[in-house]
Amino acid sequence: MLAISRHSDPGAATTIAGPIDRPRPAGRPDAGVSTSQNSEPTMSQYDPQAMQQNYEAWCELHRQQEQAQIQWLEAEALLHELQAYYQSPQWREDHANDVPIHCRNGEYCILSEDTLWDMLTDRDETALKWMRLGMDTFDRKHSLVQPPLDPAGDQ
16 A cells, blocks of 8 residues: 655645555454465455455545546646746746745745746656556556466466
């Protein structure tokens, strides 16, 4: 599972950190599943209540993922407008004239040469992370339904 960090500022970006452990259901340190010697769970080894809790947690996270997709599209619209400004003659004039800009505490000024460039780079890095997360999901899904290839290339 990945840690998602939200800043107290609603306009701040959501960041994805490395793996974390989600709290396990009470009374079952194994998160509701036991495994036999061969690591294959059997029907009687799942705790149905723990599985319900897992499903409910998944539902909440799924709703958040859908909301994040909406936020991504909203951020893209803002980014496109900022990119057009950054590439316009007006930005160069505003930069040369050192137009006064009021910045929210902790935010960089858009007239800095690096601010909008960094924004574009950050967006690309985030998009790549999201694409990799999605591709990893499909890779795991397909690895569960397709038999592994024989080292000689035979199935």
